Amino acid sequence: MRGWTVPFLCASRGLARDVRGSMAPLIAFGVIVGISGAALSVDLVRGSALQQSLHMAADAAALAAAARLPDTTAATDVALAYVEKNMPAAQYGRALDPADVEFGVWDPKTRSFTPQTGTATAVRVTTRLSEQNENAVGTFFAGILGRSSIDVAASAIAGRGGAPCVIALDPAGKGSTTLKTNAAIEATGCGVQVNSTANGALNISGSSSIEASDVCVGGTVSRSNAATTTPESREHCPGQADPLANLQPPSYSGCDHSLTILKDVVKTLSPGVYCAGIQITGTSDITLAPGTYVLLNGPLMVASTAKLSGENVTIYLKGLLANIDFLDNAQIALTAPTSGDMAGILFFQDRASRNIHFWAGDSSTNLHGVIYVPGSKLYSSNVNLITPTRACAVLIASSLEFDKASGMSIDLTDAKCRAGLPGPYQRGVVLLD
Numbered sequence: 001m002r003g004w005t006v007p008f009l010c011a012s013r014g015l016a017r018d019v020r021g022s023m024a025p026l027i028a029f030g031v032i033v034g035i036s037g038a039a040l041s042v043d044l045v046r047g048s049a050l051q052q053s054l055h056m057a058a059d060a061a062a063l064a065a066a067a068r069l070p071d072t073t074a075a076t077d078v079a080l081a082y083v084e085k086n087m088p089a090a091q092y093g094r095a096l097d098p099a100d101v102e103f104g105v106w107d108p109k110t111r112s113f114t115p116q117t118g119t120a121t122a123v124r125v126t127t128r129l130s131e132q133n134e135n136a137v138g139t140f141f142a143g144i145l146g147r148s149s150i151d152v153a154a155s156a157i158a159g160r161g162g163a164p165c166v167i168a169l170d171p172a173g174k175g176s177t178t179l180k181t182n183a184a185i186e187a188t189g190c191g192v193q194v195n196s197t198a199n200g201a202l203n204i205s206g207s208s209s210i211e212a213s214d215v216c217v218g219g220t221v222s223r224s225n226a227a228t229t230t231p232e233s234r235e236h237c238p239g240q241a242d243p244l245a246n247l248q249p250p251s252y253s254g255c256d257h258s259l260t261i262l263k264d265v266v267k268t269l270s271p272g273v274y275c276a277g278i279q280i281t282g283t284s285d286i287t288l289a290p291g292t293y294v295l296l297n298g299p300l301m302v303a304s305t306a307k308l309s310g311e312n313v314t315i316y317l318k319g320l321l322a323n324i325d326f327l328d329n330a331q332i333a334l335t336a337p338t339s340g341d342m343a344g345i346l347f348f349q350d351r352a353s354r355n356i357h358f359w360a361g362d363s364s365t366n367l368h369g370v371i372y373v374p375g376s377k378l379y380s381s382n383v384n385l386i387t388p389t390r391a392c393a394v395l396i397a398s399s400l401e402f403d404k405a406s407g408m409s410i411d412l413t414d415a416k417c418r419a420g421l422p423g424p425y426q427r428g429v430v431l432l433d
Contacts, residue, residue: 052150113211156431157432163425164190308333377401
């Protein structure tokens with residue numbers, strides 16, 4: 001056996017040399033692939049980090065621009081300024097071109113942005129490090145494969161958002177929001193929410209209309225004749241929790257005034273607790289001094305030809321008979337406070353109350369602030385809007401019914417308006433995508 005040993009060993013060594021020789025090109029190729037892969041990984045990690053910076057800059061710029069709508073010139077200028085602040089041109093080159101600040105509308109149903117001229121409710125900002133902007137990201141190692149630079153981009157869409165400014169909280173009522181006979185709700189910079197999951201939860205007829213950033217209905221919509229919603233209402237969409245559920249009622253004790261009936265007088269009332277309510281009749285012209293008015297077990301009634309006005313006032317309603325009753329030809333002009341515990345709150349009804357509030361006939365109501373009656377129905381057959389055109393206002397009720405030419409006009413696009421409203425309404429814009 002030993003006679004075979006040496007030749008066998010020699011043959012084995014020769015075979016090993018042949019194998020090593022044939023493997024050498026494969027090993028060299030593997031090394032090149034490994035180095036190339038590592039090089040690409042380094043460049044991709046760097047590109048990913050830069051894309052994250054682009055995303056953050058786009059988000060900030062889109063939010064700032066949306067807050068300036070509908071002024072597209074101001075929106076473009078502030079978007080450019082925000083990107084310059086977050087990604088200075090001296091370091092990154094031109095990360096945002098004015099042409100990459102686009103204005104249009106956002107469709108929440110399809111979650112899509114459509115550029116358009118004219119009135120815009122949303123803005124899309126696209127930040128880039130690219131050949132197009134002459135600042136493509138140079139590569140350290142990918143040049144091995146012939147790539148000396150890569151393009152990186154990010155986009156963000158922002159628009160009006162936050163809590164809806166018209167909400168019907170009733171979870172199950174048919175026709176919990178009803179508009180008929182030329183009634184109209186116009187909500188600029190905010191949405192209309194109908195929580196009811198019933199068939200016909202939103203009932204809109206005649207030539208009535210709703211215009212808002214979004215019209216969301218928990219159930220279905222019953223629409224007839226020439227009635228319209230803009231954009232098209234969304235059915236079976238999620239309900240909206242009461243955005244003011246944590247709002248605390250004003251504190252009070254005892255009665256400062258018993259039943260207050262004012263007829264044919266000119267008078268200024270002081271804040272306090274009015275047991276059995278306030279009734280204003282005849283040709284009375286009543287002014288409410290700034291402050292909080294608590295009406296216990298009685299209405300705020302303003303009869304035909306009477307007048308009621310006041311600035312920086314909140315009216316809190318509690319008890320079975322504590323409702324709002326504005327009759328034919330009454331003239332009402334009330335504005336909520338803009339600071340303090342009741343900032344933005346014009347009417348606040350106790351959550352346990354189940355009343356009906358009336359705006360009737362040809363009454364002229366000029367209301368600014370939040371009308372918050374979460375357990376009750378608001379009914380208006382007034383031929384006038386209950387707010388002036390584009391008012392800083394919010395309406396939250398259990399259910400709503402607008403008849404004749406009644407309705408509301410709301411505009412929450414102004415930063416000063418939002419700053420004077422309760423917390424959920426102070427953030428006027430949100431990232432949409």
